[in-house]
Amino acid sequence: MESYVPEELAGANEAAVPDEASTDSAAVSASDIDVEIPLLQVRGLSQRFGPGCAYCAEPTIRGEESNRCPRCGSIWACRSLSFELYPGEILGVVGESGSGKSTMVKCLYFDEQASAGSMTVSSYENGSVNLFTRSAQQKRYIRNHVMGMVYQNPYLGLRMNFSSSGNIAEKLIAADHFHVGRIRERAADLLGKVEIPLSRMDEPPRNFSGGMQQRVQISKALANNPPLLLLDEVTTGLDLSVQAKVLDLIRSIQRELNVAMIVVSHDLGVIRMLANRTMVLRQGLIVEQGLTDQILEDPQHPYTQLLVHSLL
């Protein structure tokens, strides 16, 4: 596949930043970033649903058997998560249902306001600001210029009644691109990359199969050339053959565009196929993280051992 980006859109990440951030906070593409510096750094990310209390504020007392505080009933969906992601790397996040995977990704994409912690991205203000503390307007800017998101449910990521090219146009316009001809060229290029026939680019995604909708969602998420892509259970619910096609597509995009990705899945098979490094979540806590091969071949934590053995 040819990696063509129209000239005007190639500088997509260099648009000026409105409001309180200084204008030299321009985002840059993944290829401009030193590979030694993490693209994303997350420290102490917690998301608590409920009031919290002195008892559950103390993690050592709470233990890891449950994410629910026995005193105040608060749910700790994520608890003090710390990790980094390097440019072009794929980090897998695996864990059973309710382990906090989706909540973590929602916090990173600002769909939810994290209760605590920090997140920095090296391509935004040189990684010097905690993005969780930015204004709503700046968070919109970061979503539009630095990140892409692919949801398990394509209805969350796509406007089903817009045309597929219109969906991509929406993302480009949000990232300050207004040249109609170039937007259309970019939409055709992206839809071609994800193998949507160009004859169908003006059809709404509601006419498409689940696998096609996921592919349109992926092309929309890539429209602004983000250095960081978040993918939440993107193959869950698809037929096995369609799953394989979407996973192949994700791999080829990563190779071709060098986009860093966080791939969330409850399926270790998906993680094995895609992720360089893997983080295992249980009850909102990281129980193990490391190279995917190492985790699969020599899991240390009993929970990971259970997950890995269930795959065999």
Ligand SMILES: Nc1ncnc2c1ncn2[C@@H]1O[C@H](COP(=O)(O)OP(=O)(O)OP(=O)(O)O)[C@@H](O)[C@H]1O
């Ligand atoms: N808005 C909410 N209010 C209360 N609890 C919530 C809320 N959202 C999530 N939770 C709880 O947080 C925990 C983690 O949920 P989350 O959806 O992040 O898990 P998950 O690992 O993504 O699960 P799945 O694979 O089933 O989607 C669960 O116990 C869930 O019930």
